[in-house]
Amino acid sequence: MRNSIKRFVEKISESILFLSSTVTTLSVLLIVIFLFKEGLGIFNKDPIEEGQMVVINKNNPIRKVVSADIKNIFDQNITNWKQVGGKDDSIILFRMDDIGNYFTEEQLGDTFQFVPQCLAKLVDSIPGIIAYIPSKYFNKDFPARELPMEKITVGSFIKGKEWFPTAQPAAQLGVYPLLIGTLIVSLGAILIALPLGLATAIFMAEIASERLRKILKPLVELLAGIPSVVYGFFGLVVIVPFIQQVFHLPVGETAFAGSVVLGIMALPTIITISEDALRTTPRAMKEASLALGANKWQTIHRVIVPYASSGITAAAILGIGRAIGETMAVLMVTGNAAVIPHTWLEPVRTIPATIAAELGEAPHGGLHFKALFALACILFIITMAINLFVAYISSKNKMSKR
Amino acid sequence: MSLIIETKDVNLYYGDFHALKGISMEMQPNTVTAFIGPSGCGKSTYLRLFNRMNDLIDAVKITGTINIDGKNVYEKGVDIVELRRKVGMVFQKPNPFPKTIFENIAYGLRVNGVGDKHFIEDRVERSLKQAALWEEVKDKLKKSAFELSGGQQQRLCIARALAIEPTILLMDEPASALDPISTSKIEELIHELKKNYTILIVTHNMQQAARVSDATAFFYLGNLVEFGTTKDIFTHPNDIKTQNYITGRFG
Ligand SMILES: Nc1ncnc2c1ncn2[C@@H]1O[C@H](COP(=O)(O)OP(=O)(O)O)[C@@H](O)[C@H]1O
Numbered sequence: 062m063r064n065s066i067k068r069f070v071e072k073i074s075e076s077i078l079f080l081s082s083t084v085t086t087l088s089v090l091l092i093v094i095f096l097f098k099e100g101l102g103i104f105n106k107d108p109i110e111e112g113q114m115v116v117i118n119k120n121n122p123i124r125k126v127v128s129a130d131i132k133n134i135f136d137q138n139i140t141n142w143k144q145v146g147g148k149d150d151s152i153i154l155f156r157m158d159d160i161g162n163y164f165t166e167e168q169l170g171d172t173f174q175f176v177p178q179c180l181a182k183l184v185d186s187i188p189g190i191i192a193y194i195p196s197k198y199f200n201k202d203f204p205a206r207e208l209p210m211e212k213i214t215v216g217s218f219i220k221g222k223e224w225f226p227t228a229q230p231a232a233q234l235g236v237y238p239l240l241i242g243t244l245i246v247s248l249g250a251i252l253i254a255l256p257l258g259l260a261t262a263i264f265m266a267e268i269a270s271e272r273l274r275k276i277l278k279p280l281v282e283l284l285a286g287i288p289s290v291v292y293g294f295f296g297l298v299v300i301v302p303f304i305q306q307v308f309h310l311p312v313g314e315t316a317f318a319g320s321v322v323l324g325i326m327a328l329p330t331i332i333t334i335s336e337d338a339l340r341t342t343p344r345a346m347k348e349a350s351l352a353l354g355a356n357k358w359q360t361i362h363r364v365i366v367p368y369a370s371s372g373i374t375a376a377a378i379l380g381i382g383r384a385i386g387e388t389m390a391v392l393m394v395t396g397n398a399a400v401i402p403h404t405w406l407e408p409v410r411t412i413p414a415t416i417a418a419e420l421g422e423a424p425h426g427g428l429h430f431k432a433l434f435a436l437a438c439i440l441f442i443i444t445m446a447i448n449l450f451v452a453y454i455s456s457k458n459k460m461s462k463r
Numbered sequence: 464m465s466l467i468i469e470t471k472d473v474n475l476y477y478g479d480f481h482a483l484k485g486i487s488m489e490m491q492p493n494t495v496t497a498f499i500g501p502s503g504c505g506k507s508t509y510l511r512l513f514n515r516m517n518d519l520i521d522a523v524k525i526t527g528t529i530n531i532d533g534k535n536v537y538e539k540g541v542d543i544v545e546l547r548r549k550v551g552m553v554f555q556k557p558n559p560f561p562k563t564i565f566e567n568i569a570y571g572l573r574v575n576g577v578g579d580k581h582f583i584e585d586r587v588e589r590s591l592k593q594a595a596l597w598e599e600v601k602d603k604l605k606k607s608a609f610e611l612s613g614g615q616q617q618r619l620c621i622a623r624a625l626a627i628e629p630t631i632l633l634m635d636e637p638a639s640a641l642d643p644i645s646t647s648k649i650e651e652l653i654h655e656l657k658k659n660y661t662i663l664i665v666t667h668n669m670q671q672a673a674r675v676s677d678a679t680a681f682f683y684l685g686n687l688v689e690f691g692t693t694k695d696i697f698t699h700p701n702d703i704k705t706q707n708y709i710t711g712r713f714g
């Protein structure tokens with residue numbers, strides 16, 4: 062009797078464990094699938110908001126244009142069809158707001174019931190026209206041609222030089238500036254954090270007395286527990302004005318400010334992991350070095366650091382990983398300008414900051430919304446690659462130390 | 464050119480723990496002296512006095528004198544780097560650096576400021592030959608030292624110690640982690656090295672002590688119980704504790 066109850070309880074707890082691990086795995090998978098399903102939704106589509114379209118006169122012989130050209134046309138940077146490979150004819154822009162310039166209220170009808178006919182007449186009569194209209198007016202009788210344009214591809218998404226997803230009529234979905242922004246901020250962060258973190262780790266592992274170490278270690282761990290908004294706030298109030306004054310800049314919100322804040326945030330990761338790695342150096346290895354007449358510094362830089370090098374590499378990469386994914390603090394101090402930076406002292410915008418800043422204003426399910434998911438996919442791929450790399454390094458390391 | 468080593472009334476404390484109790488003895492140049500005794504009796508502690516390895520441990524207190532060639536190595540102003548160049552050490556477990564075979568041997572030279580490439584190459588070759596390892600590794604000097612077998616690694620560590628041309632060699636159970644074939648190679652090596660070095664060796668293997676050493680010291684609970692020629696200690700020990708230990712009745 063007793064025994065059967067015991068077995069029953071065992072069975073139950075076993076199934077609970079099984080269930081929770083299944084649920085965890087499934088939810089991770091679901092999140093990834095959801096992310097990619099939404100994100101991949103932007104590819105092979107026109108860069109035009111759904112329900113809208115760009116049409117031209119049916120005799121206009123223009124071949125495919127890219128979305129940057131469309132933006133330039135509507136910004137009037139391009140004013141002749143010749144400039145985009147068409148024939149020599151000036152471009153006449155038309156947006157729905159402009160309809161009052163061509164037709165009277167009477168012509169449009171009191172409930173605007175004649176708008177389709179008016180549009181048809183307009184597009185048919187002006188050879189150089191380009192019109193941004195709701196696609197409901199475009200049926201098989203409509204005497205116009207849809208402007209042929211390049212679809213959004215993975216290549217155009219990654220290499221595109223402009224991020225302006227709310228541009229009308231053609232959204233500019235180029236991740237390149239954001240990618241560069243993310244990389245420059247993260248790279249700067251690691252350049253700041255690695256020397257500082259490594260120095261601290263060496264101090265804690267090899268030089269500090271046991272008592273001092275017992276004070277330092279919790280302090281470093283405390284640094285890891287501070288919410289990122291607080292770092293961002295600190296950056297905004299202290300680092301940003303400081304950078305602005307020191308470098309005489311118009312604004313202090315720069316990639317450099319982001320790097321400093323992220324560098325500070327990456328410190329705990331780097332310090333803790335590399336200190337652990339340094340402390341795994343066998344005592345016998347240090348003694349062997351000292352017994353050969355090496356001093357403490359020679360022993361540290363010739364034996365201990367090389368021995369811990371893979372751990373230190375892992376620490377640096379995980380630090381970068383943390384920096385790349387960090388959102389709030391960066392959003393607060395980098396100025397959020399989606400332009401390709403040429404120096405460290407210019408405002409930039411990172412991928413996570415873009416997602417955080419724009420998700421609220423992007424219409425659910427629209428092109429912009431999906432583009433933000435595509436950004437998230439890129440971020441996911443980067444962090445995944447980083448984690449795989451760390452795993453690879455530590456496995457290689459285990460093998461070489463037998 | 465090897466030197467006389469002597470200790471006079473040496474006491475060592477790890478904090479409150481009295482680990483060496485008034486040890487006095489004298490070791491002759493170009494001989495092998497074995498330290499035997501049950502585990503924890505202070506053999507390693509005593510051995511590590513001569514290159515001041517115990518300095519690394521917090522709260523160690525040492526009294527008495529330890530002279531090498533008439534000079535007290537614990538005197539103020541002694542250059543520890545200089546001392547450790549003179550007194551090489553081989554540890555219980557092979558502990559090569561995570562470097563190539565070549566760089567392991569070159570390490571001691573490099574940290575002592577030797578930069579001449581040819582000099583280093585010559586010395587690496589000579590040390591490996593002295594340690595009877597040259598033939599086995601001469602084609603893979605650029606390979607990681609971790610790729611060697613345990614016995615080869617220990618001979619590498621011996622070669623590494625020899626590369627800076629010490630006059631005294633401290634060996635703390637150098638064969639305890641090795642198989643019998645590697646062990647006998649190390650023992651042959653000790654025989655060979657005796658011509659040029661003064662060797663102090665800790666061992667818990669009675670046969671090994673009997674085979675390789677000229678003099679033997681028996682330690683027990685931090686005391687030096689008996690010290691004499693290996694022949695005397697093993698054939699007619701004076702102390703009953705020594706006799707019990709070497710005949711395997713405890714330890
Ligand atoms: N770093 C240390 N701190 C405190 N006690 C130690 C330390 N090293 C060794 N001891 C103690 O000193 C005694 C002698 O140790 P050791 O010289 O290593 O013995 P053996 O080499 O003969 O086995 C042992 O009781 C050991 O516990």
Ligand SMILES: [Mg+2]
Pocket residue numbers: 506507508635665
């Ligand atoms: Mg020992």
